[in-house]
Amino acid sequence: MKRTGITLYDLYAQRLLPLLALLGLVLVWEVLCRLFNVPEYVLPAPSVIFEAFLNVDGQRWFDHLWATLRVALLGFALAVSISIPMAIMMVRSAFLARTLLPFLIIVQSTPIVAVAPLIIVILGAGEAPRTVIACLISFFPIVVATTSGLLSTPKEMLELSNSLKASPARQIWQVRLPYAVPHIFSGLKVAITLAIIGAVIAEFVAAEQGLGYFVQFSTSYFRIPQAFAALFFLSMVSLLLFKAVQLVQQTFFSWSLPADEEH
Amino acid sequence: MRAAVEFLHVSHSYQARRKPPVQALKDISLQIAQHEFVAVVGPSGCGKSTLLRLLSGLTNPTLGEIYRFGKQVTQPDSGVGIVFQKPTLLPWLNAEENVLFPLRHQGKLIGQRDRRRARELLHTVGLEDFLHSRPDDLSGGMQQRVGIARALLLDPEILIMDEPFSALDALSREQMGFELLRIWGERPKTVLFITHSISEAVLLADRVLVMSQRPATIVDDIHIELPRPRTPSTIDLPGFNSYTQRIRRHIFGHGESAKAVPDITTEASQTPTAPHSIVRHAS
Incomplete structure (x- = not known):
């Protein structure tokens, strides 16, 4: 199905309605806080949070934001560059799959929050350990998604490829990997939000900058509205990164989207 | 003239994981001349697709030998073009x-x-x-x-088609059959056309090979002597029905049990469970 044009109703239903709902929620929140005189350290009203946001210097916000974003993106990039080749190798070799899978599951099932302090002790207190933590938490979904994607190639397509006597590398590159693209993107969407979580966890353990650090710093000084402002920033960043992955898929791999999502 | 395709006492078994081996083909011998259009009909699951895999060289037979233009087939090569059931x-x-x-x-x-x-x-x-x-x-x-x-x-010298039109609706299916004959007329090829539609086989082919249930053997080899070019009115020729009835008798057997009735009656049915539904339908 191709989009023929946006009608007013579409605009209302797709864009305006969620916005109105959000505004309504904020309004109810504000009214409830004022009505029941909820103390600021329990739940600050939106207006108070906004005030706290303005009280922090713009440059400072930017520095925190950039610190978290850099760690998350680096960790994510590292995860992508490890997990996709790993998935390819696991699909190519049953032996490797049997050997690697237990390790992957152990890494995945160990709570990253518990491992984070150890990694920081081992790797020191720089940006490297934070990147590693962001990578560790986000690479598993990509491996799983890529593997199942590579295995989703139709049997006939593989037979065609075999009948042409294509090399294994070409079969992966021209047939299996493109077939895996929709799966890979579902993995990437999960992974990018996990990368932000990883970065924040790492900042909780050891950092002197970043939005996670700033949340912890603010709460330890009972600046709850400021912590809320930082939290709001964090969820915005997560959301935008998720959207960015979606945009990459729509722009470069539009064929991999279901027909009604193609816009 | 040397045959384009030759099967010499070919038997094939395959083994799915943790299951006993299944014999798909049993002692198949056949010859196909160059530029001949041969259709293979048989009940579903009888090993028709195994023929495709063997002739294209994707699989090697457990027993027997397969030749293309006098050369033994051991691995795929570009002398064979394959059209699959799904367009893939x-x-x-x-x-x-x-x-x-x-x-x-x-x-x-x-x-x-x-x-x-x-x-x-x-x-x-x-x-x-x-x-x-x-x-x-x-x-x-x-x-x-x-x-x-x-x-x-x-x-390719040889074109293998594995139920190529079975995913299409009845109208496009008939149209595509005649299209195929036109293309075949323009670019003569040796065609092995696998189908489970009896009328499609008779309408298109020079020769129809009828296969039995697993382990499949060739139970009949019928030369279709209907005039070419074939058109929609070919169906009305008196010979047409006698061919289809002859094939039908092979497949439905002579008063055999309902269990042996394959899903050949419903041309659209693809699912492995179809035989049951046919039995129910028939009773």
Whole structure:
């Protein structure tokens, strides 16, 4: 199905309605806080949070934001560059799959929050350990998604490829990997939000900058509205990164989207 | 003249994981002459597709030998073009690129001549206006036409078609059959056409091989002496019905038990559970 044009109703239903709902929620929140005189350290009203946001210097916000974003993106990039080749190798070799899978599951099932302090002790207190933590938490979904994607190639397509006597590398590159693209993107969407979580966890353990650090710093000084402002920033960043992955898929791999999502 | 295809006492068993081996084919011997159009009919699951795999060299037979133009088949080569049941086009490539895919997949560089050839083939299958359409924008019949053009790209001597029209609706199916005959007339090939529609087999082929239940043997080899070119009115010729009835008798047996009744009556049914539904339907 191709989009023929946006009608007013579409605009209302797709864009305006969620916005109105959000505004309504904020309004109810504000009214409830004022009505029941909820103390600021329990739940600050939106207006108070906004005030706290303005009280922090713009440059400072930017520095925190950039610190978290850099760690998350680096960790994510590292995860992508490890997990996709790993998935390819696991699909190519049953032996490797049997050997690697237990390790992957152990890494995945160990709570990253518990491992984070150890990694920081081992790797020191720089940006490297934070990147590693962001990578560790986000690479598993990509491996799983890529593997199942590579295995989703139709049997006939593989037979065609075999009948042409294509090399294994070409079969992966021209047939299996493109077939895996929709799966890979579902993995990437999960992974990018996990990368932000990883970065924040790492900042909780050891950092002197970043939005996670700033949340912890603010709460330890009972600046709850400021912590809320930082939290709001964090969820915005997560959301935008998720959207960015979606945009990459729509722009470069539009064929991999279901027909009604193609816009 | 040397036969284009020759099977000499070919038997084939395969083994699925943790299951006892299944004998698909039992002592099959056959010869196909060059440019002959041979249809294979038989109950579903009887090993028709195994024939495809063996002749294309994707699998080697457990017993016996297979020759193409006197050369023993041990591995795939570009002398065979395959059209699958589903069009199996690559969704990220347009029609022209899909037709060119075999060359690209063999690591060859695509030149102007190859592109011209791909366009010619798409013209032959009637898709000259859809060179740049992606499979998603094409109907099932059009996708299968691209599949046929792709199978012809490397100019194979032998074209194997594995129930190529069974995913299409009845109208497109009939139309595609005649289209195929027209293409076959323009570019003569030796065709092995696997189907489970009796009338389709009789309507299209020079010869119909009837296969039995597993382990499959060839129970009849019928030369269809209906005049060419075949048209929709070929069905009305008196000979047509006697051919289909002869085949039907082989497949439904002579008063055998209901268990042996395959799903040959319903041409559209694909599912492995179909035999049960037919039995229920019949009783």
